[in-house]
Amino acid sequence: MTTGKQYVDSVFEKVKAQNGHEAEFLQAVEEVFNSLIPVFDKYPKYIEENILERMVEPERIVSFRVPWVDDKGNVQVNRGFRVQFSSAIGPYKGGLRFHPSVNQSIIKFLGFEQIFKNSLTGQPIGGGKGGSNFDPKGKSDNEIMRFCQSFMTELSKHIGADTDVPAGDIGVGGREIGYLYGQYKRLRNEYTGVLTGKGLTYGGSLARTEATGYGAVYFAEQMLKARGENFEGKIALVSGSGNVAIYATEKLHALGAKVVAVSDSSGYVYDEDGIDVELLKDIKEVKRARIVEYANARPNAKFIPVGEGSIWDNKADLAFPCATQNEINEEQAKTLVANGVIAVSEGANMPSTLEAIDVFLNAGVSFGPAKAANAGGVAVSALEMAQNSQRTPWSFEEVDAKLYDIMKGIYENSAAAAKEFGQEGNLVLGANVAGFLKVAEAMSAQGVV
Ligand code: NDP
Numbered sequence: 001m002t003t004g005k006q007y008v009d010s011v012f013e014k015v016k017a018q019n020g021h022e023a024e025f026l027q028a029v030e031e032v033f034n035s036l037i038p039v040f041d042k043y044p045k046y047i048e049e050n051i052l053e054r055m056v057e058p059e060r061i062v063s064f065r066v067p068w069v070d071d072k073g074n075v076q077v078n079r080g081f082r083v084q085f086s087s088a089i090g091p092y093k094g095g096l097r098f099h100p101s102v103n104q105s106i107i108k109f110l111g112f113e114q115i116f117k118n119s120l121t122g123q124p125i126g127g128g129k130g131g132s133n134f135d136p137k138g139k140s141d142n143e144i145m146r147f148c149q150s151f152m153t154e155l156s157k158h159i160g161a162d163t164d165v166p167a168g169d170i171g172v173g174g175r176e177i178g179y180l181y182g183q184y185k186r187l188r189n190e191y192t193g194v195l196t197g198k199g200l201t202y203g204g205s206l207a208r209t210e211a212t213g214y215g216a217v218y219f220a221e222q223m224l225k226a227r228g229e230n231f232e233g234k235i236a237l238v239s240g241s242g243n244v245a246i247y248a249t250e251k252l253h254a255l256g257a258k259v260v261a262v263s264d265s266s267g268y269v270y271d272e273d274g275i276d277v278e279l280l281k282d283i284k285e286v287k288r289a290r291i292v293e294y295a296n297a298r299p300n301a302k303f304i305p306v307g308e309g310s311i312w313d314n315k316a317d318l319a320f321p322c323a324t325q326n327e328i329n330e331e332q333a334k335t336l337v338a339n340g341v342i343a344v345s346e347g348a349n350m351p352s353t354l355e356a357i358d359v360f361l362n363a364g365v366s367f368g369p370a371k372a373a374n375a376g377g378v379a380v381s382a383l384e385m386a387q388n389s390q391r392t393p394w395s396f397e398e399v400d401a402k403l404y405d406i407m408k409g410i411y412e413n414s415a416a417a418a419k420e421f422g423q424e425g426n427l428v429l430g431a432n433v434a435g436f437l438k439v440a441e442a443m444s445a446q447g448v449v
Contacts, residue, residue, distance in 0.1 A: 004040030022105035035432035092128030095169030116435030148179035193388025196381035205384035213247025215376015222411035240323030322347030
């Protein structure tokens with residue numbers, strides 16, 4: 001009989017052979033596969049049904065040309081993607097990322113993770129992801145609009161409120177979702193919840209903007225509670241200064257912690273008085289300026305440019321990586337541990353390398369993996385879909401309360417799965433297993449499709 005390890009290894013060999021050049025995708029797959037070995041030992045029927053090989057192959061990938069005209073009248077061309085990974089438990093759901101680093105490997109890693117994350121939320125949403133190598137930085141509002149309209153002209157052929165519902169991610173916030181939604185409506189002549197993260201005047205949900213950051217903090221709260229701790233007086237580092245980082249910082253302050261550093265791709269700021277969230281919002285959300293402006297506006301804050309140090313060099317009790325993939329490597333994880341970090345909650349997707357995760361787990365740090373800790377964003381997106389279908393908006397408090405319960409549920413289910421499979425406290429394994437089981441059962445019930 002094939003063992004769980006033999007099965008997982010053989011599928012991973014095939015995945016490597018077919019996707020050898022997709023480093024980020026292979027990294028995300030390896031992390032999940034390592035967790036699933038005991039699951040296949042316990043449920044051999046999933047080996048017989050070859051669930052894993054089916055799950056790791058996207059149902060569909062669309063790659064397309066996005067031509068647009070810049071303000072000088074020059075024709076520009078970018079590449080767009082939508083990876084529709086799994087519709088086993090609901091319509092494809094996952095964000096759009098606009099960043100120059102975007103390629104098929106990055107979108108596939110994000111889409112693959114999204115399958116398990118969405119399953120963990122307990123809501124009926126499948127996994128997908130998309131984006132473009134378009135760089136919104138330095139572009140005028142008109143250029144952003146023309147790009148979004150061109151992008152949606154093709155994407156609209158592949159999505160729909162019951163088919164595939166994209167949202168934001170890096171480089172795609174309220175402004176971009178507005179332009180994308182306007183173009184979809186114009187092309188299709190229908191007013192549905194086809195995108196989430198919409199503005200409040202046209203179908204958006206209260207608390208969606210805050211959801212990912214707040215959710216990562218609610219998840220950390222559960223991890224701290226399990227070790228008899230809370231946020232009171234704790235020092236935190238939050239990387240990034242975008243949507244996730246800003247609202248993680250806001251909620252950490254509300255719960256009694258002090259965030260002393262935030263960053264962007266140019267460097268980080270250290271503010272011993274605690275990050276002024278309103279100032280940060282003004283610089284990042286309103287002015288769309290660089291993080292150095294924060295240090296210029298605060299007498300006690302220092303700006304440390306990239307290359308002269310890392311945000312993870314600083315002493316803290318808590319770390320919230322909320323910028324991008326692979327932003328904590330093994331050395332940085334060791335530094336955080338040596339400096340006394342007790343909990344890491346991943347607001348970004350795959351911010352810790354596989355080696356960094358091992359450092360945290362081996363040191364007994366409470367580690368909240370992205371697919372559990374940052375699931376609050378997609379969870380509230382699914383609540384936005386529910387409100388759009390009902391044509392009834394819910395209050396901020398109602399949505400926030402549901403978000404809190406969902407994050408608590410994800411923690412409890414992940415912790416229970418880790419315990420059931422003999423690795424108590426390992427939330428990486430727990431989240432992967434809990435997320436996998438529901439999707440596997442749905443695939444099994446639906447036959448070979
Ligand atoms: P934003 O575009 O709002 O902010 C991203 C932040 O991260 C910016 O400060 C940006 O700096 C920094 N950053 C991005 N890329 C890099 C890089 N290569 N190196 C250094 N810094 C970088 O994105 P979000 O806050 O929405 O997303 C952040 C992370 O959270 C991503 O991993 C995303 O996938 C994840 N996430 C987001 C969700 C959401 O609801 N928005 C939901 C779940 C996960 P700069 O401006 O200089 O580029």
